Amino acid sequence: MNLFTDIHAVVLAALGQMQAEGALPEGLDFANVTVEPPRDPLHGDMATNAAMVLAKAAKAKPRDIAEKLVEKLAADDRITSAEVAGPGFINLRLAPAVWQGLVAAVLNGGTKFGRSNLGAGKKVNVEYVSANPTGPLHVGHTRGAVFGDALASLLDFAGYDVTREYYINDGGAQVDVLARSVYLRYLEAHGQEVAFEDGTYPGEYLIEVGANLRDKVGDAYVDQPEEVWLTEVREFATEAMMDLIREDLKMLGVEMDVFYSEKSLYGTGRIEGAIQDLTDKGLIYRGTLEPPKGKLPEDWEPREQTLFKSTDYGDDVDRPIKKSDGAWTYFAPDIAYHYDKVQRGFDLLIDVFGADHGGYVKRMKAAVSALSGGKVPVDIKLCQLVKLFKNGEPFKMSKRAGTFIMLRDVVEQVGPDVTRFVMLTRKNDAPLDFDFDKVLEQSKDNPVFYVQYAHARVASVLRKAAEAGITADDATLLAADHTKLDHEAELNLLKKIAEWPRLVEIAARTNEPHRIAFYLYELASDLHGLWNRGNENTSLRFIQDDDSATSQAKIALARSTAVVIAAGLGILGVTPAEELR
């Protein structure tokens, strides 16, 4: 139930009627006609721009169209007033009964209220995290993980068929480095002195992996050449790292549907197949790239390479898919991977990358566009950096100094709910400050707490109602007389609830889950406001002494608010609190 689409339909019907009566010419494009909440609530409940948008094509003055449209709209019994304002806006006011009807809609729908079929069941693949399997996840990954996960949930809520996917980069040189590092820890576990030189991972998390390897194979690999052990150790180490990463994700509450291995693309002809597809389209050639302008790398020399003609699809330069030794570059398996996603029948692909992959966006879009014949859109969301603070002081991360903050450090300190919510209170393409002290603060300065508090307050009302002997289960609340909710403050809260289904669609269309977080803050604010007005005006308190019928109507409103908050938090992956401590 989305009141805005309902009224939008009313407006379109009225416009159609005007055409039938000759008041408007045929063949007008209504696509830009919107119905939205006016910026200033004093103007009314909803506003439409219909008259202004159509004026030019209809060769009429906006206000003239508006005057006629207003007459039609006023005939609808949901609309109590329709008036022309400013340059040709039409401001509408809706009958209280329309707003009051929301309570039943919310209580009937539960946390499914606001679900949309915007996605119409289209298959969408959301790829996120995809961190290299060389160590536990750190803070940078955390933002991508939270963002991708919330986006996936949002799209699901908006009616898409969502697959959550993790691409394991286990095919490149970095896993050989990992294997060698684990091998050193393995030797160490056998009592040898080892040195970690450049090009190895000195992280302490590998000590245990080395010891486990020793327990598994004994001294079979000790003092053996690399050919003997590299493949097995690599396998063993990547498995161990993926176990670590899976644990990290679990701590955050992230569950993937698919873990897709890069390595599985090799030796199966799938990379060759994808490249062949591009070759058939005339997009693969041998050539030499121009050196980048400006600061030239010291060892630059022109080289002939196998290139993908990504410039045909808007990229700045063509991109190499093979190294000079004939091996694939990282780009080639990535092309094959996306080719595979296209072939699995997804209607839409979304990649969530870190900001450091910004330069990768154009070539990936080019590749998908070429591979799918432009049929499968790919949206690439970049998550900007997370800056950590402690006591207001920037917290520098350094691998060398051991102050590299891991995902588990953050989650252990502040919990998954806070971590998730805070990471979603900024749009993905803006950098994020994360202050350990501030996020744990319990005040309105902290949005997580503020929203949780609103939810907990409603739970508190329900407990108080039980103490006062008022029945307040959802069935009873649903049957209550909601027309008693006629105070302006109560109607305002209902109007905010009415925006929820609309907001879900906007957030889903733009792939911006942070909008959910901001909406929840506003909704919580309205509830807190109503609550406090009960201080001065006792008739606004949810529990009315000696009047259980009125109480039930008011509690139904509180409960509806809590349901929407719970639904929103559900999308963000945050558990709604029944009680705060």
Next chain:
RNA sequence: GCACCCAUAGCUCAGCUGGAUAGAGCGCUGCCCUCCGAAGGCAGAGGCCUCAGGUUCGAAUCCUGAUGGGUGCGCCA
């Protein structure tokens, strides 16, 4: 040098793909608990939406350019 992202109140940020007098939190000045949780609420002060052009009924929003900041730029993924 080139590409992408960002620029809105003193600070941290929203702004519903072009709408009316640009919003919130913090901070600042006041006020509200015999009351369902004051862990809250209300009010006030605070703005040339970085700058300059353009598009149109209408621009913080779209386009061009400039300035400042971030990220990246052929055998690392």
